[in-house]
Amino acid sequence: MSKHAATALIIVGLAIMLSSAGPAPAADEFAVGATNIALAANGGRIVAFSSHVVDANGAPVKQWEIGNVIDGKQVRGSDRPADSYGWSSARAPQPGKPEWFILAFKDDKTRLVTRVVLDPVTDDPPEIGRWAQDFKLFVSNTTKDGPWVEVKSGRLMNRPVSQTFDFPPVECRYLKVQILSNWFSDQFVELGEIEVYEALATGDTLDQLIIRLENLLTDLKRYRDSQRYNQPLRPEMSSTLTPTEQPTTTTTTTPPPQ
Numbered sequence: 001m002s003k004h005a006a007t008a009l010i011i012v013g014l015a016i017m018l019s020s021a022g023p024a025p026a027a028d029e030f031a032v033g034a035t036n037i038a039l040a041a042n043g044g045r046i047v048a049f050s051s052h053v054v055d056a057n058g059a060p061v062k063q064w065e066i067g068n069v070i071d072g073k074q075v076r077g078s079d080r081p082a083d084s085y086g087w088s089s090a091r092a093p094q095p096g097k098p099e100w101f102i103l104a105f106k107d108d109k110t111r112l113v114t115r116v117v118l119d120p121v122t123d124d125p126p127e128i129g130r131w132a133q134d135f136k137l138f139v140s141n142t143t144k145d146g147p148w149v150e151v152k153s154g155r156l157m158n159r160p161v162s163q164t165f166d167f168p169p170v171e172c173r174y175l176k177v178q179i180l181s182n183w184f185s186d187q188f189v190e191l192g193e194i195e196v197y198e199a200l201a202t203g204d205t206l207d208q209l210i211i212r213l214e215n216l217l218t219d220l221k222r223y224r225d226s227q228r229y230n231q232p233l234r235p236e237m238s239s240t241l242t243p244t245e246q247p248t249t250t251t252t253t254t255p256p257p258q
């Protein structure tokens, strides 16, 4: 599709969306919020984690510390933030020994979450096999030590693009992210960024319209990036992937084995 055709399609979509705002939806309908509540600038914070690389004195290495997954800085093409390469664990995950971190949101409040976007891209190239692959998401409504309920199990592609994973809205005070594997490195596992989005009630027509426009803006930015870096728009939905690249998108509610 040419850029002009795609732009025309977006404009038509916007027109349809505006004209179909219509009556207010039922109060139990939800939309995905546009604010990344995991972002440190929005009050997100890491409350615990398994490991990150340290220097000879045992101090965290700024470029690879765990806080880099919520700093909003991402490695893209030649844009490589000098102080933030992503998170690198101190060791590679092993069967039964995942690497992990736990997120809390602003003021430690419980949020209704429905979307997580994971960016595997770090300063290391994908060819050395350190980027995150299989992961699981758990939520706790009580303490940062659990009890945990699994809400998502998935697989990232070894490609330089953020990847979106949705699940039914779930109350979440603490989010635990388990990284079960990288691609083949026996040294580290790495992740560039995590974004978390809320499910928002859309009972009010104007609120719903604002949310739709914010989502459209997000989609337009993704479209721009996909053109700029020659990346697929929604890579996890691509039908051209090889079987080993195809992400899993199972959703379960079974408690994790501990």
Ligand SMILES: [Ca+2]
Residues within 6 Å of the ligand: 068, 069, 070, 071, 072, 073, 074, 084, 086, 192, 193
């Ligand atoms: Ca980052």
